[in-house]
Amino acid sequence: MIRTEELQLNMGPQHPSTHGVLRIVLRLDGEVIVEAIPHIGYLHRGIEKIAENRTYTQVIPLTDRLDYVSSMMNNFAYVLAVEELMGIEVPERASFIRIIMAELQRIASHLIAFGTGGLDAGAMTVFLYCFRERERILELFEMVCGARLTYNYFRFGGVSQDFPKEFAESARNFIKYMRPKLDEYEDLLLNNYIFQKRTKGVGVLKKKDALSYGASGPVLRGSGIKRDIRKEKPYSLYDRFDFEIPVGKNGDTWDRTWVRLEEMRQSLNIVEQALDGLPSGKVKAWGVPRMIKPPPGEVYRPIESTRGELGFYIVSDGSARPYRMKVRSPAFSNLSLIPVVIKGHQIADVVVILGSLDPVFGEVDR
Amino acid sequence: MKNPQFIKEIKKKFGKVILDFKSYNDEIILTIDKTSLLPLAKELKKIGFEYFSFVTAVDYQERIILVYRLSSFKDKVNLILKAILPLSDLKIDSVSSIWGGANWHEREVFDLFGVVFDHHPDLRRILLPENWSGHPLRKDYRDEDVVKRKEYF
């Protein structure tokens, strides 16, 4: 008889494909995973605590650092929550600008998720293609707000600056450029035999688990649940746009990746519609004071961020600083599914499944 | 969707433990007694609140309020469940057996607020190191390492 023993393997926190600083302790039987225990907190900066000592305006740059791959979304969620608390009306043009920025950000972030998804499976080229396209979006962002990663662009009652003149044309060019590229990605990665072999039927997330674990975004939709806050409870002016919610069938890794690709298409549609209907006017509401002092109360306003339901639960005591700010980050809930979905798979599947959950650790650890 | 059936049901069943009840269009805010959390949670899951968004806590100095957010996709209703814990007795039943997602969120609340969840499968610190002392999001938390700086405001 051969005596077998389980191998304990530390994956991370320094590992090329844990998408940041995640540590998963794996117990392996050969290459098969018996148990996986994730450890997080390596990027914990205490943003919720810091926010309690900053004024409301000063928190905006902090939110950039939550989900650093899609900062606009964090800005958006935070600003919306405070606006609801204050009762500020946002000018129409500002709302359109916000939607354009948010959807471009969604594309940029999904490009990373899609590209790294390919990279996790070993396809390096699609990763670089995705970054090539993302670069163009970042250039658009840079044109608008001067930053490429931490935008700090949204303000209470609008945005900090109007679009420069050449923005609309550049954005349209980008849409025109991007559409065929998405078909290319589909051929290059999604339809690829090896990639399908690697991802179909791998990391199946059941509907029941997805719900009770609070999964959201492409992870939830990949499991076949049609839920998008943009449609369910439209914030900003999303009810004016015509777009569809892609939904997966099996809840496996391939479905989640496919949902991301399809969402990019829908986001392009939204950006196009928003550019067509961009009204003129102010980009910042009048009468927003410098020192924001919301009336005492609490608010939770979730938005559909790239990764799912992102919301800021803010409790105000009427002073200039939030009494308590909780960030409901989608990646945190999505990541807590790890022990559930990767059990029984192989080491090679861990990274692929992790990639399809698309966590960003700035957001998970906050 | 003003007064769905289940609200009446819950009110009938748990009328005694519900301390406060507010309802907007599709948002319900429910404040309950902490002892009856578990049976109420089971009932809520049964009537459709399958989606577990988050648990968090707010420190009001003399008491800590736990905030649960649940959603029902079937009825398109969102629910905020509040449970009040006095600072002297920071213990409550864990709901992670009902909603799996509560596992990590409860660990986070334990980590940052020091609320102990009974019957939690794995109640360890999640964000901070194991050897950390104190619970940072509590209002009475003081850290000696904080650098003093000039406060403009």
Added chain:
Amino acid sequence: MNFSFLYLMGVAGVGIFIFIALSVLILVWLERKVAGHIQSRMGPMRVGWHGLVQTLADMVKLISKESILPAKADKWLFFLAPFVVFIPAYLSYMVIPFAPKLIIRDFNIGLLYFLAIPSISVVGIIMAGWGSNNKYALLGGLRSAAQIISYEIPRALSVVGVVMLAGSMSTVTIVKSQSSIWFILLQPLGFLIYFISTLAEVNRIPFDLPEAESELVAGFHTEYSGIKWSIFMMSEYANVFAGCALCVVLFLGGWHGFLIPKGEPWSSVVSLIWFMVKTLILIFLMMWLRWTLPRFRVDQLMDLSWKVFLPLALINIGLTGLFILGALKLFS
């Protein structure tokens, strides 16, 4: 065994080493350029013309780097492993006929030699994996052992057809027998199996599981640095070249080609050019595949070997046999 033979062998050995070093330099550069352009980048551009000498600069850097020995590593295994990997690759160049008469040694079992010798490198890889005392390296080594051993079989079986057609195991004879028709036309299936198995043998995407950087950090050479790492690198590219060269020998007609003058002194030079061009095309194909495809998983890789390639190789042998019988019947 006389003195002049040893002398000749010594010259040939040094010559091969220089050839390998040069070809690796160029192949690494080529790989980076191909990868770059496929990914809409430029690749190295700064050192030399279009970064041609970049690899040399890297080599200098690698040589001057500190060679780190992990604290709990098995010192001897760790030290020897790169050489155990490199030497078989080096030896396998002995039977490659670059041009008529440009071959170190024409064994009558040359092909068998070629198939057997590189398999030794798996020992080196396991030594590296075990000796590093690193779990990722160990997993990489184990994967490598499983992979190389299982792909040896379809690879060996796929060349049986060629041997049957050529009637010899000598590489020179095989090339000579292709003067009228390349075996790829007679053995397309054999070529496919051989080529894919070679990909797996030399650990390249889609079969680069031993060093799968997204899963196993860097597989068996996780802990290696500096000169030792560069020896691994060199042996990988030496293997790539040797594998492709043999593929050319077996299926693509070796040094044969058009426009080769007969009896002229430079005719063997033209033949050499033909041979190199064919090899480079195959290497390019490998690189192209590498930068296009994702990676297989271990069990899928095994499935592919045992469930697809092995039966196909056997069918191929059978078909070849039938073909030869038929041809004999037809022409006799």
Added chain:
Amino acid sequence: MLKKFWKFFEAFQSIFIGMGITFKYLTSKAVTFQYPDQKRPISLRWRGLLALKGFMGETPHQLLRESGAEPQTYKAYVHKRLKEDTLPHCTGACPANVDVSGQNALVAEGKYLEAFEIVQERNILPGVLGRICHHPCEGRCRRGYYDEPVSIKFLHRFIAEEARKTRRKNNPKLKRELKKREEKVAIIGSGPSGLAAAFDLAKEGYQVTIFEKQKFPGGMLAIGVPLYRLPRDVLLFDIERVKGLGVEIRTGVEVGKDLTIKDLKKQGFKAILIAVGLQVSRSLPIPGIDLDGVLLAVPFLKAVNSGEKVKIGKDVIVIGGGNVAVDVARCARRVGAEKVKMVCLEARHEMPAFPWEIEESLEEGIEIHCSWGPKQILGKDGRVVGLEVKECTAVFDAQGRFAPTFCEEHTKVVEGDTVILAIGQASDLSLVEGTEIKLNERRQLIFDKVTLETTETGVFACGEVTTGPSTAIGSIATGHEAAISISRFLRGEDLRKGRLPAINLEEFEEYPQVDLEDIEEERLRPRPVKLSVEERIDNFKEIELGFKEKVAVKEALRCLRCYSEKCVGCTFCARTCPDFCIEVERTRDGKRVAKYQIEMGKCMFCGLCSEQCPTRSLVMTPQHELAFYQKELLEYDKEKLLRSEKGYAFKEKEKERKYA
């Protein structure tokens, strides 16, 4: 089996398609940049290193009039700044575009007379306006965004008082440079607009004569404004200065009665300016209007202000909700009425009177009955005993026009023995009879909106005749415009060429009220000393007292000098910074910046600080990578800042660095 084979084939197909795509990019051009041959273009909004452009005190504050004191060039310059979005909001919001930040800077430096001259160029009556102006500038003051606006009005008043102390009639330099011109200009009316036009024209050397109906100059300022708001000596001093330029004021001459416009032309006046204003109070067509005890606002105010005895009862009702009504009510309170009630159509928040005036009148015990319209005046034996009012449901219609609707059933009676009507004024344009000047059907002057020329060549109009009920500063602005037209007319130039419209107040956002709870004492504006209600209720003493010198200088230093591109050390960047990496200090006297330090190690380039900077001196340069090398840009310590008057090394270096 076949299915499996097909799958195998499909696998190969997908691989080949992928290879096709990669081959396409292999053969197409790369998208990467080649450094250093190619450089990546950087957006103008790039958030890189922070840098300051200059400091307060190093170079003198740039005055708007440096573009040229000529009204025309000044206006063009103001418009240019507006287009560049670098016009201080206070200047833009002022109808006459007074250079407020220039005034403040000069006051801060102790150059009060220079400040006075600057203000006087656009606002010929600084002393008067320093008391009665409705100061739209203060509502738009950028400081109001941070805490409280600068007390611009009181600084006007302060410098006027300082100038009055010197007893100097006019700027001697200005008088020396005067060129004499032969052309004579007649101005009818000596109100603010007439005086403004006269001042501008006299500066250009024209022989200006003002004809005034009353026995004293000043127009409505003299008649209408109560003494407790404007002592007469202040007004007279300001008018004296206009006279000092050679302007002749003929009082007691009513054009249209004593003289006609034709006579004026015969006397050799090349151009005539009608600046008669609105001097006639409107009456109401309701029953009982002709009862004894019903008075009109203008005659009432005139009588009160000229010290005549006015016969009013003890219980006065004032109809109207405008500023005049408030003045009437408060005057009535002072000349002996024990109870004063105001009845107005508008709701409290809609009242056209300025809120601070309403506030003060409430303090003085004046009752305000809002949303009531007069129905009839009740009389007994020919004397007034009360006013019946009906409820007014809406004052304006959907388009925002004045069209009150009443609820006839809901009425009440306000008791009183005197009714004063202050429901608006009209102009008396009987002087145009017998000329070519045309009036429209509502007996208003027809004139060109841009050039202010009437239908007769050579005759112009300005002031409230053209604008309708307005403010003193608004009238002054039209006076300047009219002066431009007249001088062009006299020189035979094109009247319309290059004329710019007045800047719309809507261009500038009115900042919301700031919660002053946590704000330090020294950041707030000084509260002017006011007489208490008991002290002021029975006399015409001036209610508000001006600033002392020390307070005024301190207040002038609160000015942020918007868009001056010189850091004033206002510390709002430091207050905004989420990382607390900026430290700013002023010197003790507050006139220079003593310390400016940015800790670049902490900075996270969020850009909030430069967004807050009112002067636009703190900018983000596109030089991210230089952050660690150009350390001298980041630390502005005392030694460097106070080294010389002319500034320090930063300025030489600035030339070398190129901002994108």
